[in-house]
Amino acid sequence: MKSAPAGFELTVAVWLLLAACPLTVSEWRISQLSQITSYGIFAMSLAFLWGQTGLLCFGHAIFFGVGAYAMALITKGLLPGVGDSTVTGLLAATLLPGLVALIAGTLVFRGRSLSGAYFAIVTLAAAAIAERAASHWSLIGGFNGLLDVPPLRYGVGANRVELLAPVPVYYVVLGAAGAMYGLLLWLERSPLGTALRAVRDNEQRTSYFGFDVSVYKTLSLALSGGVAGFAGGLFVTQFGFVSPALIGVPLSTEVLIWTALGGREVLLAAFLGALAVRSVESVLSEALGYYWLLALGVLFVASVVIFPRGLLGRLLALSLPRRMAAPADPGP
Template identity: 50%
Template structure:
């Protein structure tokens, strides 16, 4: 019985990825390019859903890691790394740095913050808010990285090696390249979520003290998952920089951190796939309605968000997903 329910969940996930892969059949090139960009937001949303939905770690500044990844990638591919590293402009090095830099920052921050016990363990949420605001101000002032104007004409992701060049630039390769990257991230994280370690993650989220009594070192569990999440967010940022070709301080700051929380909350934080879809759906809706409504769009989104928190804490898509799959694996 349990296996059957689990299968139903896998079937839904498979259908979602199949549907996404078929999207270019129904859309123009420009729209395909847009969705490719939203896919990177989707990866970013999954990184937040991993710590928040699974482990109960809320972050009001997750864009810091996305932005660090985007800047690491851009500085590398633009040949702006210091010293002898300058001549290394490979996209692969860019992605490696985009994974490593956010992971190191998250790890160092986590080592300090996970000891905090004031405000019922909400340190991370609040301190990350402060980090986001400070990071945005630093990048605005840092002339070398473009300051307020940001870094322009960031080259596309180059998949070639040994002198060969294959740039992900045309909408269709870009879309499928990003989709494969998103799928890879999804498989990796979903494997973690469904494993024994995933159970421990959810246990820490449900009741940290009791999980500790069962002999788990909850602090290192939190530290590990926070570091992983930051690396994934950085990866999303790197892909975004390669696609968008432009990186500026708002990417690292408060407003994107705010947006990703909304995507994940409305989509559904309890499952990675609903968070991923949440990002894409909200961005599509914003595309369709944003210009029409102006500041009222964000007002409506905030209202929807509050209503969701009160009545549907599993999120709009998450509620549907839980019903369809019979709630298996989705608390």
């Protein structure tokens, strides 16, 4: 990956700008921005899976949705024996989709693994299954979903406080986004990340070098699924209700568009892709009506054909980790 000269400076600037948003933006917009930021975390999880490991997933909302449902069930106290705290909810919202992804990955990638295109179609079908199953499972609310999901809470017992003011919520969500960004970036720049990119660029060669390709793909899917689920859990605390729409094909499509438009290979570009598309949508979709989705579709096609690395990818790309940028490795 060639880095833009100012990738690092721009990355820092973006985070500072996001942190400064509450100074200038109205409270209503801030609460919207918090929701969109959860979508941004979701987009980063897809960028990790797709941009780094080369797995194009058409059903990523499955993980987001499982996280959202897990969070809703726990914080509404519908699951006996596990309590109803925000922390437990978020933990379950991360671990459960991660586990689902781990099992799915093991099933799909072990042995003679599915090729990229087949993986895309299978995940699309899986998303359709998940959506239909969720709308007919009465335990999780069926077609109507679960209403009145509590907001973020802290403290215990009688001292428990609900976090409702938009600005503190925004900082919690932004902090979570920063933490997830840091985690995924660290993974991406670790030797594990290098192996994932090797799988992406040439699976056969990587396996000839002695790497168990299926393990890396499964691991990447599990990590990405966990982060997507965390984003889903965070999202429902602000959105207040969860429905089959959060688990199915339409949201999976949307996150693909955000990630592709922003830039699949750069986490922050995907994150900003989600923020930009959703922000513009909230402003323009009223005025443009049906034409908004048409414009988005055309823009998506154009970006795939003309800018495969997304509109922001080149701009925000960071330089390679130092261990790889070393001039000439003496080598054995």
